[in-house]
Amino acid sequence: MTITGIAAIGAGLAAIGAGVGIGKIGGSAMEAMARQPEMHGKIQSSALILAAFVEAVALFGVVVALLQG
């Protein structure tokens, strides 16, 4: 397998990690909003910030894959 192929697999793995992480954040945020609709705004903004933190780690992986690919 060439280095490009391995880089592609790495990008895919990074996507899996981010998918699980953001999925959990989104699911819990939806649940919390359904339980407490009056906290809707606050939950939404903190969910976005948390998603950004999870995404950053995945994007490091994507950048490494881009540099190799």
Next chain:
Amino acid sequence: MKLINLLRAVYTLILVLTSMTGFASEQKEAAEGEKFDAKEMIMHHVKDAHAFHLFDWNGVPVSLELPIILYDKGLTIFSSGEFHHDDSGKHIVEKNGNKFVKLHEKIYQLNAGETELKLNAEHHPENASKPYDFSITRNVFMMWVSVVFLLIVFITSARKYKNKNYEKSLGIAAFIEPLILFVRDEIARPMIGEKRYKKYMPYLLTVFFFIWINNIFGLIPILNGANLSGNIAFTMVLATFTFIITTFSGNKNYWKHIFWMPGVPVPMKIFLMPIELIGIFTKPISLMIRLFANITAGHIIILALMSLIFIFKTIAVAPVSVAFSLFITIIEIVVTAIQAYIFTILSALYFGMATEEEHH
């Protein structure tokens, strides 16, 4: 509920931008017999360039030529049009007795006495040196365009408030005011605190609008070369500003939490110190990578979907790929606002952490 106002502004932009997607004029130079290289086309779009390539007309590239400014024991200024769209280092431009060539968007100066560029085994120039390049590239050009645009919008809206009965004729300020209030009430106040947020408002507003407008300019198809917020140097400068402001506004409490964490046993204090020290630097670095990678990835996905047509060489793929790239474009329009929001709110969070008072 202020988020609703932001979303409303985003929705208006969706309407404006999607009406332009029909003109998506990626130059697809898939001439007969020549293999279409998607990677090269995409990288050409994502990277910076010395000229603003708009479109191809009957096989002739139409572009906006930008000035090239070089410094090497003296200033040399000429138009990028003098390279005649050559990017392979073959066309030689002679200025002030020096010979210049352009190879992969880098300008090289041939050594004295050489008549053509020679490449070594790794395709690096052998007989040329690189002068300092201060050119007005397309990213610099687009940055100036966005600066002028923002100045016009904000100076006109600031003038509206000088009028006594300003509520009757707000004009563009009616669009800007809710956004500024959003940054103040949803970002600065909760993150930095009621007492200290005012000092940081100018920076937060500047960063928010500058990133947002550049993200949006990057999505306009005919200006697709303008991938300014997807340029790592640009995001690095913004992240450095956040880093400098955080470091210089850090109070005693902030530094105590880094060097001698209160409330934990002494071995843990020693263990935490290097981690917290590294943390000072990883915060701006992750700001930098996040904005760069998000915007670049968006551009790459849209262009990759468009190049599917030319990879399969059939028009049957076109409806699918156009529909998908339209879908991604709409998501990207939301991402433009979200990334500007996240950069601003994380900057505000770091400022809040740096200025937090000790509480018992």
